Amino acid sequence: MDVMNKLAILADAAKYDVSCSSSGSRRTNEPGGIGNACSAGICHTWTDDGRCVSLLKLLLTNDCVYDCAYCVNRRSNDRPRATFTPREVADLTINFYRRNYIEGLFLSSGVLRSPDDTMIHLIRTVAILRNEYRFNGYVHAKAIPGASPELIDLLGRLADRMSVNIELPTERSLSLLAPQKTKEGIFKPMRFIHGRIEERAAEKRKEENGERRLALRAPRFAPAGQTTQLIIGATPETDLGILRLSEALYGKFGLKRVYYSAYLPVNEGRNLPALAAAPPLLREHRLYQADWLLRFYGFAAEEIAGESAPSLDEALDPKTAWALRNMHFFPVDVNRADYERILRIPGVGVRSAKRIVVARRARRLRHEDLKRLGVVMKRAEHFLTCDGRAEGKVVLSLERLRRFLAGKPAVQQLRLPFDPI
Secondary structure, X not given: OOHHHHHHHHHHHXXXXXXXXXXXXXXXXXXXXXXXEOOOOOOOOEOOOOOEOOOEEEEOXXXXXXOOOOOOOOOOOOOOOOEOOHHHHHHHHHHHHHOOOOOEEEEEOOOOOOHHHHHHHHHHHHHHHHHHXXXXXXXXXXXXXXXXXXXXXXXXXXXXXEEOOOEOOOHHHHHHHOOOOXXXXXXXXXXXXXXXXXXXXHHHHHXXXXXXXXXXXXXXXXXXXXXXEEEEOOOOOOHHHHHHHHHHHHHHHOOOEEEEEEOOOOOOOOOOOOOOOOOOHHHHHHHHHXXXXXXXXXXXXXXXXXXXXXXXXXXXXXXXXXXXXOHHHOOEEOOOOOHHHHOOOXXXXXXXXXXXXXXXXXXXXXXXXXXXXXXXXXXXXXXXXXXXXXXXXXXXXXXXXXXXXXXXOOOOOOEEOOOOO
């Protein structure tokens, strides 16, 4: 099979893996080299600074020894199989980069023969790029669960970011749909990668403090950190259970991102959703919003979804849904409240909260100032005041306010001062 036919098969097979954006790598170009993985990062869509960037995203092989029920590349599926050689992937990456098609490489793989054998192929691929082509661009490589720590260490020294996909949220789901995988088999490489990243960070702090000499500098290891992916909707876990898992992953393993992938039915099975079932895309979207609250807004998983209502409200974003359940917390006076309290107002993001804290040092803020600072007043006006004064607006009962914020028409009441009832 020629390289282009392999590319068509293995690029298509890689589309189900969504954990492919980056952040935090500062691998810069060196004399005689090509490429640059800057701190702004490579992602599959839009970066924070507005750039649309691309990367070559493919599998080394879709010929897998595992038979995971949810996976399109499972061993028992009758589909075209292909395997790249390390040289072919390296040559494709460099040729595409020189033509300005891509800015980096996202490389994953099925398990070919064994985890160690697959890792050796991944290492050889990235080693050719780094050592022979002197490619300094962004590389995200998958670590294979069950591989030797020594091989994971070698790959981490070559890649900018690594990831180990959990895929299914619980051990019970793994036993049902992926019996060849275990929870500990997945967490062990994640734990190892986190430990190596922490070791490198500690060494770097010593270097900056002058405690170690340049000759003793620790090798760079996955400077952009690690990520993972969870499949949503293939198994019956609640949103609360998924958020608790994500919260633990951020806390214990220092993950940069947890990615959520709505399950697209591709196989038949008694433990799987029907092939005609629609992927839960709205649920995926709400989980991403809830994940943002965990990472940047100081929320705990139990605040976002509780035992009495373990599923996220699909009609409202999670922050607004929390606010409506906790109206005793409001209104928040933006001229007097601390940053953490302002951050919990629906319609106020991290940037606008910081702008409010800075701007109010110069003068007292009014409602008209907040919109210029980036506040989405359509939502926020129901939950804030300026020096105890609310902007004249329609005051709604809790149920009507919920309908209004969900985009459904609400019956207007009299224009009264803010009263959270």
